Amino acid sequence: MxxxxxxxxxxxxxxxxxxxxxxxxxxxxxxxxxxxxxxxxxxxxxxxxxxxxxxxxxxxxxxxxxxxxxxxxASGYTVTKGQEVRLQQDFGGHYYAQVKLNGRTVRMLVDTGATTVALSGDMARKLGIAYAKGRRMRSATAGGIVNSFLVHVNEMNLNGITRYNVPVSVIEGSHPDIPLLGMSFLGQLKIQQDNGELVISE
Structure with a gap:
């Protein structure tokens, strides 16, 4: 060291x-x-x-x-304007983002209704996340109550917006098929809509 x-x-x-x-x-x-x-x-x-x-x-x-x-x-330093990301709305009215989790890029669905960032167990394994070491929980999904694990990802980056030690819920199995970018990441940022774009900024 x-x-x-x-x-x-x-x-x-x-x-x-x-x-x-x-x-x-x-x-x-x-x-x-x-x-x-x-x-x-x-x-x-x-x-x-x-x-x-x-x-x-x-x-x-x-x-x-x-x-x-x-x-x-130095004292009196100025804070530069925070990073801003603009996402285009798809035909279904959803927003998708390319997010890096511990340096690995993942396409995620922006979901302000999700309490945490959510990954399937299959996706977590692909990303090298040892989720079985996390805190065991039960999560409510559209398909009912399922087993899940709460872990923390060291670093998440959305086009230059970086947050550390982000809580992530990992649900055993293959769902959600598209990872959810939830409020454990988004809750630290400003979110607004502007002419069909979702503006996420620090």
């Missing part, structure tokens, strides 16, 4: 600097004070969401920002 440190001599003017990174931990310098933060921890208004040996994702005042090793986040 690698761990890297970087000299601060040329970053003395920075407000927040990523000076050391490793999986699940970051060493940040804020106004000259060094902070060691583990994933999920909050110190001096900075929450570490995730980290590896090259970059980390932090949250400050509800805004998430990625820092590369040695990069700085």
């Amino acid at each position: 690698g761990f890297f440190l970087l000299s601060l001599s040329f970053l003395s003017q920075a407000n927040i600097v990523a000076v050391g990174l490793m999986p699940g931990m970051a060493i940040l310098e804020k106004d000259g004070q060094r902070l060691v933060i583990k994933a999920g921890q909050e110190k001096q208004g900075i929450t570490l969401i995730r980290a590896d040996s090259e970059q980390c994702l932090i949250e400050i005042n509800g805004v998430r920002q990625t820092l590369l090793l040695g990069a700085s986040l």
Whole structure:
């Protein structure tokens, strides 16, 4: 497991600097004070969401920002406009999206009525998701009550909109035949319709 440190001599003017990174931990310098933060921890208004040996994702005042090793986040930084995705409505009135789950692309049906993202057991196996290790549950479907498992997908990406540790319901068998993009992902985003398009934005 690698761990890297970087000299601060040329970053003395920075407000927040990523000076050391490793999986699940970051060493940040804020106004000259060094902070060691583990994933999920909050110190001096900075929450570490995730980290590896090259970059980390932090949250400050509800805004998430990625820092590369040695990069700085100066005070008074501006937040760029969030990513926006536009989906065309099909002839049946549905919206479909190409979504990456842990780097694997899956065509999904946008379903704001689904509490979570939902996959069939068959699809989960194709994606390498060990769902049997998840929390066993019972889910109501059009065909009745079925066995399901609640798991968390490390990363989901919709055309540049990325969310981490997303709850996913995996239903044993082959249904739903088309995975559902439900509210465990969409609930963190803004959704609106615009002239036959579904606009999803951060």
